[in-house]
Amino acid sequence: MRVLTLSGLTFAALFTAACGGADKPAETTAAQSPAVEAPAAPVAEAPVPTAEAAPVAAPVAAPAAAAPAAAVTYASLTGDAAKGEKVFAQCKACHVAEAGKNRVGPSLWALVGRTAGMIPGFNYSKANKASGVIWSEDVLFTYLEAPAKFMPGTRMAFGGLKNAQDRADVIAYLKTKA
Ligand code: HEC
Structure with a gap:
């Protein structure tokens, strides 16, 4: 309870x-x-x-x-020399690809594989001459995209070939000039 x-x-x-x-x-x-x-x-x-x-x-x-x-690598591309000759028109303002002929820029004859700054009689910048760069296909592929970025101080007043295929093509063309 x-x-x-x-x-x-x-x-x-x-x-x-x-x-x-x-x-x-x-x-x-x-x-x-x-x-x-x-x-x-x-x-x-x-x-x-x-x-x-x-x-x-x-x-x-x-x-x-x-x-x-995933920027295109040179190895992944196949250069077309015929197309490269057309791309080379952009270089012609300053370069020829014949031996011994320097214009605003040095002759690009036998360019691929040679050391930078080796063309006799061309007044290179210190940046180019002292770079020690060897113009292999891979190096050219990078250099030609943005020359002044790759080689600060270069006198090559060229903005660069932004299109990777254009670079591969112009390299293929330059390889025929040797
Ligand atoms: C406005 C002029 C100009 C144009 C356009 C130009 N170049 Fe050049 N280039 C130069 C000059 C000047 C040099 C020398 C640079 C230095 O001494 O610093 C040079 C140097 C070079 C070199 C180094 C050569 C060496 O002997 O070390 C390469 C490679 C080259 N140019 C490739 C090209 C290619 C390929 C193109 C076109 C896609 C091109 N250039 C367009 C002016 C030019």
Whole structure:
């Protein structure tokens, strides 16, 4: 009986406390609820576009980053000497590919495989003459993309052949000039 009474009292007390406090906490909860949901909504939404943007951005960025990274190697290309002769038109303002004829630039006869700065009678820059570079096909492939970048201080005022196939072609052409 005492236990039951205590239980009843305890229950009543709990009931009263629960009911008495029910209004206030309920209001508080109701008032808080939207407040909690309001920030929760943008927070919940935010990761969604971010998560969607990430996979979208990743594939877009990947090829863009891969393009320069997977920059065409000389070995992967086959130079076409006939096409290279046309590309060489851009060099003709300053070079000929005949032996012993220097113009603004030195003769490019027998260029492939020779050491930089070796043409007699041509007034090379220090940068070129002292470079120690050997004009292998691979080196020419890199040099001709951006001469001043490869050889800072060169007097060759030529922006470069940005197209890798053009470079392979002009190298193929120059190889026939030896
Ligand atoms: C605006 C003139 C100009 C153009 C265009 C030009 N060059 Fe040159 N080139 C020069 C000059 C000047 C030098 C000498 C650079 C130095 O002494 O620093 C040179 C040097 C070089 C050398 C080094 C030769 C050596 O004996 O060490 C190579 C290779 C070369 N040019 C290739 C080319 C090719 C291939 C093209 C065309 C795709 C080209 N150049 C276009 C002016 C030019």
